[in-house]
Amino acid sequence: MPVTPDADIEITGYNWVPPFAAGFVRDLRARWFCEEVGLPYRQRLISVMDKPADWRSEQPFGQVPVLRDGEIHLFESGAILLHLAEKTGRLLPAAGQARADVLSWLFSAYNSVEPVQFELTAIEVFNSDKEWARLRRPEVQKNLHKRHKALGEALAHRDWLGGDFSIADIAMVSVLRSSAPLDALGNHPTLTAYVERGTARPAFQRALADQMAGFDDRFAPKREKA
Numbered sequence: 235m236p237v238t239p240d241a242d243i244e245i246t247g248y249n250w251v252p253p254f255a256a257g258f259v260r261d262l263r264a265r266w267f268c269e270e271v272g273l274p275y276r277q278r279l280i281s282v283m284d285k286p287a288d289w290r291s292e293q294p295f296g297q298v299p300v301l302r303d304g305e306i307h308l309f310e311s312g313a314i315l316l317h318l319a320e321k322t323g324r325l326l327p328a329a330g331q332a333r334a335d336v337l338s339w340l341f342s343a344y345n346s347v348e349p350v351q352f353e354l355t356a357i358e359v360f361n362s363d364k365e366w367a368r369l370r371r372p373e374v375q376k377n378l379h380k381r382h383k384a385l386g387e388a389l390a391h392r393d394w395l396g397g398d399f400s401i402a403d404i405a406m407v408s409v410l411r412s413s414a415p416l417d418a419l420g421n422h423p424t425l426t427a428y429v430e431r432g433t434a435r436p437a438f439q440r441a442l443a444d445q446m447a448g449f450d451d452r453f454a455p456k457r458e459k460a
């Protein structure tokens with residue numbers, strides 16, 4: 235198993251998150267890569283509520299994941315995937331149009347799909363009872379449908395975005411599966427099948443199990459008694 239206490243690579247995640255976020259924290263993307271290629275890593279789990287005092291010196295936005303590889307320190311899951319792919323020579327073609335395709339789809343997951351998708355999440359999960367959310371919802375759903383439709387058309391005749399499975403698919407499947415609670419893929423069977431292919435991979439299943447195993451309810455915020 236890639237989770238190895240003395241591994242050179244360290245991935246930082248959380249030791250607890252609210253139930254709706256369990257299994258969706260973005261260190262899963264780095265874990266998935268390591269599982270796909272058999273790259274050992276150690277995990278560092280921190281509190282989502284009580285982060286280390288100097289945490290923003292490691293992650294300016296106070297989030298996870300953070301990756302350390304010897305003297306190299308990275309934040310942002312896309313940068314981490316790119317670093318690991320270049321380090322290992324895996325899941326990213328070495329040159330030419332094949333490499334360009336994977337990089338283009340990698341960035342599109344984070345720039346063209348996830349932001350629109352997150353806007354709907356912000357409405358449905360955090361602000362569903364607000365008047366502004368009611369007014370904004372139809373336009374957000376329309377915009378997301380357009381992005382999903384375009385992506386589905388690109389995937390219509392292939393299993394993976396770059397031909398072979400790559401870091402672009404780790405990114406895109408991770409982004410799309412967070413749409414499942416919103417039922418945003420209901421009209422996009424090609425994307426539904428794509429997510430199912432990705433999440434059925436044994437490496438994904440191992441990565442998810444390891445992330446979930448790190449969550450401990452003892453670290454949940456204590457609620458005051460009424």
